[in-house]
Amino acid sequence: MAQNDPMAEIRASFFIECEELLEALQDGLQSMEEEGGEESETINVVFRAVHSIKGGAGAFGLEALVRFAHRFETVLDEVRAGRMSPDADAIRLFFQCADHLSDLVRISRDAGELPTAETASLLAALDALLGEEGASEREPEPEEEIDFQPAGLSLDLDFGGGDLPPLISAMPRFRIEFTPENELFETGNEPFLMLRALDAMGQCQVTCHTERLPDFASLAPETSYLSWTIELEADVQEAEIASVFEFVEGLCTLNITRIEDETAGTSSTAEEVTDMQTGTDTSDTTDPLAPPAKPAEADPGPLVQPLVDKASAPPAAKAPAAPASAGSGGSADNSGEQKGASAAAAAKSVVRVDIDRIERLVNLVGELVINQAMLAQSLEESGLSPHSDAMNGLEEFQRLTRDIQDSVMMIRAQPVKSLFQRMSRIVREASAAVGKDVRLHTVGESTEVDKTVIERLADPLTHMIRNAVDHGLESAEKRVAAGKPAQGRVNLTAAHRSGRVVIEVSDDGGGINRKRVLEIAIEKGLVPAEAQLSDTEIDNLLFLPGFSTASVISDLSGRGVGMDVVRTSIQSLGGRISISSTPGVGTTFSISLPLTLAVLDGMVVQVADETLVLPLSVVVETLTLASKDVEMVRPGAYVVRVRSGFVPLFDLGKELGYRQPITDYDGTVVLLIAQEDGSNAALVIDSIQDQRQVVIKGLDDSFYRAPGIAAATILGDGQIALIVDTSDIISNAIGSHGAAATPSLTGLSA
Amino acid sequence: MSDKDTSATIELLTFRLGDQEYSLDIMSVREIRGWTRATPLPHAPGYMKGVINLRGTVLPVMDLALRLGLTPREHTDRNVIIVVKHEDAMTGLLVDAVSDIIALTADDLQPPPDMQTSAIPNVVSALTLIDERMIRVLDLGSIVNSTQSAAA
Numbered sequence A: 001m002a003q004n005d006p007m008a009e010i011r012a013s014f015f016i017e018c019e020e021l022l023e024a025l026q027d028g029l030q031s032m033e034e035e036g037g038e039e040s041e042t043i044n045v046v047f048r049a050v051h052s053i054k055g056g057a058g059a060f061g062l063e064a065l066v067r068f069a070h071r072f073e074t075v076l077d078e079v080r081a082g083r084m085s086p087d088a089d090a091i092r093l094f095f096q097c098a099d100h101l102s103d104l105v106r107i108s109r110d111a112g113e114l115p116t117a118e119t120a121s122l123l124a125a126l127d128a129l130l131g132e133e134g135a136s137e138r139e140p141e142p143e144e145e146i147d148f149q150p151a152g153l154s155l156d157l158d159f160g161g162g163d164l165p166p167l168i169s170a171m172p173r174f175r176i177e178f179t180p181e182n183e184l185f186e187t188g189n190e191p192f193l194m195l196r197a198l199d200a201m202g203q204c205q206v207t208c209h210t211e212r213l214p215d216f217a218s219l220a221p222e223t224s225y226l227s228w229t230i231e232l233e234a235d236v237q238e239a240e241i242a243s244v245f246e247f248v249e250g251l252c253t254l255n256i257t258r259i260e261d262e263t264a265g266t267s268s269t270a271e272e273v274t275d276m277q278t279g280t281d282t283s284d285t286t287d288p289l290a291p292p293a294k295p296a297e298a299d300p301g302p303l304v305q306p307l308v309d310k311a312s313a314p315p316a317a318k319a320p321a322a323p324a325s326a327g328s329g330g331s332a333d334n335s336g337e338q339k340g341a342s343a344a345a346a347a348k349s350v351v352r353v354d355i356d357r358i359e360r361l362v363n364l365v366g367e368l369v370i371n372q373a374m375l376a377q378s379l380e381e382s383g384l385s386p387h388s389d390a391m392n393g394l395e396e397f398q399r400l401t402r403d404i405q406d407s408v409m410m411i412r413a414q415p416v417k418s419l420f421q422r423m424s425r426i427v428r429e430a431s432a433a434v435g436k437d438v439r440l441h442t443v444g445e446s447t448e449v450d451k452t453v454i455e456r457l458a459d460p461l462t463h464m465i466r467n468a469v470d471h472g473l474e475s476a477e478k479r480v481a482a483g484k485p486a487q488g489r490v491n492l493t494a495a496h497r498s499g500r501v502v503i504e505v506s507d508d509g510g511g512i513n514r515k516r517v518l519e520i521a522i523e524k525g526l527v528p529a530e531a532q533l534s535d536t537e538i539d540n541l542l543f544l545p546g547f548s549t550a551s552v553i554s555d556l557s558g559r560g561v562g563m564d565v566v567r568t569s570i571q572s573l574g575g576r577i578s579i580s581s582t583p584g585v586g587t588t589f590s591i592s593l594p595l596t597l598a599v600l601d602g603m604v605v606q607v608a609d610e611t612l613v614l615p616l617s618v619v620v621e622t623l624t625l626a627s628k629d630v631e632m633v634r635p636g637a638y639v640v641r642v643r644s645g646f647v648p649l650f651d652l653g654k655e656l657g658y659r660q661p662i663t664d665y666d667g668t669v670v671l672l673i674a675q676e677d678g679s680n681a682a683l684v685i686d687s688i689q690d691q692r693q694v695v696i697k698g699l700d701d702s703f704y705r706a707p708g709i710a711a712a713t714i715l716g717d718g719q720i721a722l723i724v725d726t727s728d729i730i731s732n733a734i735g736s737h738g739a740a741a742t743p744s745l746t747g748l749s750a
Numbered sequence B: 001m002s003d004k005d006t007s008a009t010i011e012l013l014t015f016r017l018g019d020q021e022y023s024l025d026i027m028s029v030r031e032i033r034g035w036t037r038a039t040p041l042p043h044a045p046g047y048m049k050g051v052i053n054l055r056g057t058v059l060p061v062m063d064l065a066l067r068l069g070l071t072p073r074e075h076t077d078r079n080v081i082i083v084v085k086h087e088d089a090m091t092g093l094l095v096d097a098v099s100d101i102i103a104l105t106a107d108d109l110q111p112p113p114d115m116q117t118s119a120i121p122n123v124v125s126a127l128t129l130i131d132e133r134m135i136r137v138l139d140l141g142s143i144v145n146s147t148q149s150a151a152a
Helices: A005-035 A040-059 A063-080 A088-110 A116-138 A140-147 A152-159 A166-170 A182-186 A191-201 A238-244 A268-285 A301-312 A321-341 A355-381 A389-412 A417-434 A451-472 A476-481 A514-523 A535-541 A563-572 A726-736 A738-749 B140-144
Strands: A173-180 A203-209 A227-233 A252-259 A413-415 A438-443 A448-450 A488-497 A500-507 A576-582 A586-594 A599-607 A610-615 A619-624 A630-634 A637-642 A645-651 A669-674 A680-685 A687-695 A709-714 A720-724 B009-017 B020-025 B029-034 B048-054 B057-063 B080-086 B089-095 B097-105 B124-130 B133-138
Touching: A005 A040, A005 A088, A005 A417, A040 A063, A040 A088, A040 A191, A040 A238, A063 A088, A063 A116, A088 A116, A088 A417, A173 A182, A173 A191, A173 A238, A191 A203, A191 A227, A191 A238, A238 A252, A355 A389, A355 A687, A389 A413, A389 A448, A413 A417, A413 A451, A417 A438, A417 A451, A417 A488, A448 A451, A451 A488, A451 A500, A451 A563, A451 A586, A514 A535, A535 A576, A563 A576, A599 A680, A599 A720, A637 A680, A645 A726, A669 A687, A680 A726, A687 A709, A720 B048, B009 B080, B009 B089, B009 B133, B048 B089, B080 B097, B080 B140, B089 B140, B097 B124
Parallel strands: A438 A488, A610 A720, A645 A680, B020 B133, B057 B089
Antiparallel strands: A173 A227, A173 A252, A203 A227, A413 A448, A488 A500, A500 A586, A576 A586, A599 A610, A599 A687, A619 A669, A630 A637, A637 A645, A669 A680, A709 A720, B009 B020, B009 B097, B029 B080, B048 B057, B080 B089, B124 B133
16 A cells, blocks of 8 residues: 555564564464463463554554454453353364464555455354354444544543443553653654553553643654653553553653552543544554544644644654653663563563665675685785784684674574464364364474575475375374374474484374385386385385376375475475385474575585585595496496495586596595485595585576586685585486486485 | 657767677666686586676676677687676676777667578667767667577
């Protein structure tokens, strides 16, 4: 909707917030599921997440989102109030609603088409959950809130202002003093929304302090003059109130105090003034996006107009005096107080940074690493004593560079939690689709991996999870017959292991039906009919392209994506995937990935006068050949004898087209490369230069995509070295002299 | 260059390839660098010289003469790489020597005669005369845009 920049920015930050809220929602539901939904704090979290999304969506006029969130919230409110205790079915519905809510958020963000039918059916399900009494009783209220008149505070009137019903007065009462600073408006925050959020918590009386408003003539439009005192009577913790002001922490003076007993003494006139002012205030500041503003509210007219403008603009020098003095000192005070109040909530302070800035930092550090390498090289060439000051300094510099690099990479690291949450949705959907009762267990959600890695893991993981639910797990009857619980189990774990992250997807299903797999492979001509394959080799057949869309073990997915695609995408992340399966017990897919895509531990080698880098992770060992070790299988296809096995031999220089194939292998250096399927291959190179960390630079392959090359890096002398994609090289080599395919199969067991 | 306003000034960077003069819209030129050795890309078409390090960025460089199907010639010290940007992608074009920057209006440009004889893509978008020398105005897009068929 809003095309102008500031608006788009606010909108964008709303959607980022939504992501966090949705995550909290998922978390909450998950723990509700585990604890049986009785924990009041959990349901509060869930409720608040939905509520906040609704509030934000209202401000942006996202009608569909508001309407759905509202009804969802209504049901959650029943749970929160203890009028309803959610059974497993209800929680399942809540999960669905949460999924749908996140769909709606995404659709609203991308201005896509709304899934009306799904919304309607979920709404109906929610209504059914509420039962008659809920539906009839609550219906009118929604309408009112859905309208989202900018003058939301007029909702107060519904509650009868100071005339509080006695039964609620047992609730804790709070006094909140809230003085926004100029910066609050500059950052696009809106007091009205906070007031409204408070209002939603319970009985709320708002007094607006207008004393500091100067004469119209001396009014500085960029200064904040207003402050509010809110008396809130609600069954909430101070921390919850503080959380309303979470986003404006440090941008306002905030005081939350609990009032023990005091008559609700705000004068109704003051209240009316508030209503009018905040009302107009908002309708003006948020005008471009606010849904239909009541003309009547804007009426208070010309007099209030300038007062309104002031709210949204940058600071002027004079007025801050009062709020600022309270500001610098005061905000410290207040954060201290907040900490007391919301110790748990404020445990971690987080900065939200534009990813571009981090990219820039990562690039700069990459430059630093390269520069450092250049410096090191030229210092070494200058023949300085290794004990000279310069060399000592260089060593220190290298250590620092490495530390900086690690820290910068850590900035991009994110816990895999959000990814895992997405997967729990996949399990819900997939299990519903195939009619199996499946539970996802996750371990190691807090394991941190580079953001880009996480993003690119989503697709392969989705496929593997679907596979596990569809192919891996048996039907409930079969499970029971096999003495297993009827409910299937899919485990998703993440852990750091020696500088890499290992992600495992396992199921407690029937394991791979190897006999069947082999039959199909033979049928499809992927292996010779008489082939004797080990269990591992058979399992690895699943990764062969020919297997992809075939109905290997059962026949759901049919999505045209096979394990070969999964493997390719894992490989493109510099990762490896392996499979292990025990009949009757289950199957485990294990993915090992580098922590980041920005740096690589590389082996620097020389081939035909070119310097190349190979990922260290694929190099198993290095050998110097003797002619007798090399055997020709057929013209152009050689194998090398490594201990008792034969490994296919490829000349890297020839495969890259840098030179003619060498004929005399005596004394040449080969690298033994581990392939993802567990087999080995040997690559002939000229010499090994170094092992070192290199910064990966993407190759712009829009014009020309070089086969066998994954990326590039810049060496100490400023020259570019290409980073070799060994699996690409080998598969190209096999493809080019097709006959060599046989040795590679032989190598499977190496 | 698609400007309808014929009086608007267009600045062109002119350079030599062999004995011919070519030019590019100066707005697409980012910088001009001396020749450095490029790291060759495996199995690349002949006109792809490889990649060079442009202050930390990996820049693909193509030999413009070969790209245009001209006869290959010896490299000299005066060879330079014109770094151009087209649709966010940076490319280096190796040329013999840069000559001049000329300013002219769209009026001075004339479309090249339609000659569908060459197998080379039609990369000359206009012709102009400066001091009785014919200068070919190149269409950058058709030079740097992906032509996988040519590459393969």
